[in-house]
Amino acid sequence: xxxxxxxxxxARPRDAAALARRLAWLSAALIGLALAGLILLRTSGAAxxxxxxxxxxxxxxxxxxxxPTPATGDAAxxxxxxxxxxxxxxxxxxxxxxxxxxxxIEPNARYEDFRPIPETFSMDADEVVQVRxxxxxxxxTGDHEVRLALALRLGERPIPALGIQAHATREGRAGPEGDxxxxxxxxxxDDYLAVLDTARFADHLGPIVVDARIEYAPDRFHDEQLRxxxxxxxxxxxxxxxxxxxxxxxxxxxxDLGIDVDQPGFYRIDANLFDAAxxxxxxxxxxxxxxxSDRVVSVGxxxxxxxxxxxxxxxxxGNVRGYRFLxxxxxxxxxxxxxxxxxxxxxxxxxxxxxxxxxxxHKENMVRLLLEDxxxxxxxxxxPLAAPAGxxxxxxxSTAEPGxxxxxxxxxxxxxxxxxx
Amino acid sequence: xxxxxxxxxxxAWLAITIAAFWGGAAMAGVGGDDAGTCVxxxxxxxxxxNGNSCYCDASCTSYGDxxxxxxxxxxxxxxxxxxxxxxxxxxxxxxxxxxxxxxLASKAGYTSIDVKAVQTNHSGLSDASHTLGLYLDQCCTGSxxxxxxxxxxxxxxxxxxxxNSGTNWNVNWVGTSAGAGGGSALSGNFxxxxxxxxxxxxxxxxxxxxxxxxHNDTNGETVYHIGGYDGWWYTSWLLPGEDDGAVAYHSxxxxxxxxxxxxxxxxxxxxNHHAAWTCTGYDxxxxxxxxxxxxxxxx
Numbered sequence: 027x028x029x030x031x032x033x034x035x036x037a038r039p040r041d042a043a044a045l046a047r048r049l050a051w052l053s054a055a056l057i058g059l060a061l062a063g064l065i066l067l068r069t070s071g072a073a074x075x076x077x078x079x080x081x082x083x084x085x086x087x088x089x090x091x092x093x094p095t096p097a098t099g100d101a102a103x104x105x106x107x108x109x110x111x112x113x114x115x116x117x118x119x120x121x122x123x124x125x126x127x128x129x130x131i132e133p134n135a136r137y138e139d140f141r142p143i144p145e146t147f148s149m150d151a152d153e154v155v156q157v158r159x160x161x162x163x164x165x166x167t168g169d170h171e172v173r174l175a176l177a178l179r180l181g182e183r184p185i186p187a188l189g190i191q192a193h194a195t196r197e198g199r200a201g202p203e204g205d206x207x208x209x210x211x212x213x214x215x216d217d218y219l220a221v222l223d224t225a226r227f228a229d230h231l232g233p234i235v236v237d238a239r240i241e242y243a244p245d246r247f248h249d250e251q252l253r254x255x256x257x258x259x260x261x262x263x264x265x266x267x268x269x270x271x272x273x274x275x276x277x278x279x280x281x282d283l284g285i286d287v288d289q290p291g292f293y294r295i296d297a298n299l300f301d302a303a304x305x306x307x308x309x310x311x312x313x314x315x316x317x318x319s320d321r322v323v324s325v326g327x328x329x330x331x332x333x334x335x336x337x338x339x340x341x342x343x344g345n346v347r348g349y350r351f352l353x354x355x356x357x358x359x360x361x362x363x364x365x366x367x368x369x370x371x372x373x374x375x376x377x378x379x380x381x382x383x384x385x386x387x388h389k390e391n392m393v394r395l396l397l398e399d400x401x402x403x404x405x406x407x408x409x410p411l412a413a414p415a416g417x418x419x420x421x422x423x424s425t426a427e428p429g430x431x432x433x434x435x436x437x438x439x440x441x442x443x444x445x446x447x
Numbered sequence: 448x449x450x451x452x453x454x455x456x457x458x459a460w461l462a463i464t465i466a467a468f469w470g471g472a473a474m475a476g477v478g479g480d481d482a483g484t485c486v487x488x489x490x491x492x493x494x495x496x497n498g499n500s501c502y503c504d505a506s507c508t509s510y511g512d513x514x515x516x517x518x519x520x521x522x523x524x525x526x527x528x529x530x531x532x533x534x535x536x537x538x539x540x541x542x543x544x545x546x547x548x549x550x551l552a553s554k555a556g557y558t559s560i561d562v563k564a565v566q567t568n569h570s571g572l573s574d575a576s577h578t579l580g581l582y583l584d585q586c587c588t589g590s591x592x593x594x595x596x597x598x599x600x601x602x603x604x605x606x607x608x609x610x611n612s613g614t615n616w617n618v619n620w621v622g623t624s625a626g627a628g629g630g631s632a633l634s635g636n637f638x639x640x641x642x643x644x645x646x647x648x649x650x651x652x653x654x655x656x657x658x659x660x661x662h663n664d665t666n667g668e669t670v671y672h673i674g675g676y677d678g679w680w681y682t683s684w685l686l687p688g689e690d691d692g693a694v695a696y697h698s699x700x701x702x703x704x705x706x707x708x709x710x711x712x713x714x715x716x717x718x719n720h721h722a723a724w725t726c727t728g729y730d731x732x733x734x735x736x737x738x739x740x741x742x743x744x745x746x
Contacts, residue, residue: 106619110619113669118667119610119661121718121719122718126715127703129662129663129717130661130663135654136654137654137657138652139687142685144681164655199494199569199570201569251649294661313612351611354573355487356570358611388615389667392617395617405554405555406619407745409622409744410723411671411723412712412723412725413712413726414712415726
């Protein structure tokens with residue numbers, strides 16, 4: 027109600043203000059139109075990809091055929107367009123891969139750590155009982171033995187569990203389904219291990235929930251839960267055949283992966299590229315429809331990424347993985363078995379890879395829309411990038427308030443006290 | 448001495464429990480209990496746990512018992528005009544919600560849209576992502592242009608949609624407040640159930656969310672993140688580093704590693720994700736962070 031009322035108030039006719047607004051709008055529109063014309067003039071002769079200058083109006087998404095998309099660094103561009111262009115130098119779903127991309131270097135990892143049992147709350151960390159229940163991956167595709175590990179510790183010291191009752195259950199859209207499967211945890215070193223054969227859930231695609239009731243002190247119990255995702259053999263939608271080949275295409279590296287499609291549909295395929303020494307270079311993906319008749323799916327590693335990485339080939343293709351996406355269903359993913367190992371490509375000279383920025387019909391349309399908005403006088407607000415103290419924040423300031431940089435930092439404050447302000 | 452320590456512990460635990468219930472009620476204010484969804488249920492009774500007994504048939508409008516996502520999912524009615532040169536700001540709410548359901552952005556020349564994506568069931572991420580896709584297809588293609596504002600679980604919903612679509616939408620950028628895309632250590636235990644009294648709250652564990660989609664594929668869009676540090680003491684105790692009571696900074700700051708950090712600028716981040724305005728964050732709890740991005744933009 028408040029917002030609607032405010033809108034009505036702001037829409038009341040105020041002749042002078044309205045006239046001023048109209049004049050400002052008209053001026054902005056004229057300036058914007060002139061600006062757009064200037065940009066088109068300045069960029070129509072911009073450097074193109076290895077394919078040489080192409081027709082200005084050709085709507086080809088081919089990265090090697092650069093389109094008259096304005097280039098970054100053009101002082102005449104509105105900051106919003108400048109930033110948009112800077113953020114879209116590489117194609118969607120791809121980029122530089124570094125050792126810091128832990129989730130890409132090690133896909134399908136788990137992230138559980140020890141966490142406190144709330145009922146043992148204490149200011150003295152040595153009195154807090156912590157628990158960790160985990161396994162070695164999130165997705166299990168086909169028949170596997172899932173090794174579940176449970177550990178307790180008091181402070182940093184491992185302690186025994188007085189009892190563990192656990193079971194695994196299928197989970198569907200509305201919750202648990204079917205009978206639970208009992209699990210037996212046995213001591214192994216400082217941990218307790220239980221093994222669960224996913225064949226016990228041969229008819230189930232999706233999450234399996236492990237519930238464990240742990241007696242961590244006499245008559246004191248804690249409930250811990252863990253989920254993993256199981257894909258039975260019968261629901262594997264496609265498999266990589268193991269065939270891998272490569273080609274240089276329009277200044278980019280194309281990797282062809284052999285595939286045997288059992289279930290047609292929309293797929294996502296991911297892969298990483300490393301150099302011969304194992305240094306990560308790029309990640310990329312392919313998304314689209316696959317038919318049973320398809321034998322190859324191609325993942326492209328964009329030339330500009332390889333150019334920027336400046337690491338010579340031959341390369342290694344690894345972490346090849348994929349799934350069929352079932353939009354609107356639950357669960358909505360049918361994973362494929364990963365393609366194991368690394369696969370060598372041929373060697374290409376670095377200058378074979380194009381340094382042209384990514385272009386596409388969509389990117390052109392986005393720039394056109396943003397320039398239109400600038401010409402219409404619509405503000406192209408964007409948040410300024412945050413920067414650590416002592417550095418300069420990038421990006422245009424907006425009408426926003428500054429960050430709360432002056433809050434008292436509690437050096438050395440115990441973790442418990444952080445966030446209690 | 449030992450009995451005294453035990454008494455302190457019991458009192459503290461009682462406080463934790465009471466405070467958690469109180470905090471949970473506040474969190475639930477944006478949505479609440481499990482709610483039905485029309486995803487895969489048009490023409491009948493709502494799918495999911497459907498604790499609100501909602502319907503997806505034509506007569507639900509006259510009975511007033513339609514599921515929140517009935518119009519977009521069953522009638523393709525998102526409130527947007529496709530390819531009309533329109534400018535939209537989409538709002539995607541958080542876990543246990545059926546929409547944004549509170550103050551929307553007000554920006555001259557733009558129309559704000561409350562994305563009615565149900566995130567309350569075990570299937571919350573899949574359902575909400577599908578519904579968001581319907582909005583993006585109508586609102587953000589052709590001659591239309593969008594901004595997207597996410598909150599909490601909406602971060603994961605948007606990321607899931609980005610990673611699983613072949614469509615490039617006309618989204619200038621995405622703003623995320625208190626994003627749960629990195630998952631929360633609170634999920635999966637009973638405190639998470641108290642925080643967000645819906646089944647979906649148990650699905651925001653770090654392993655689940657981080658494996659739910661490729662966080663480095665934003666479909667070419669840039670995602671800006673802000674976070675709060677006014678965590679409630681009873682949950683801050685359970686979360687690593689700085690936090691707002693529900694998500695820690697590794698999640699709110701889109702840090703690709705699960706790490707204890709007091710800076711939203713901690714790297715490495717997922718590709719195309721950036722901290723905005725401040726590395727130190729805001730003196731707000733998770734609930735207070737909801738509209739912070741909109742406020743910062745002056746919308």
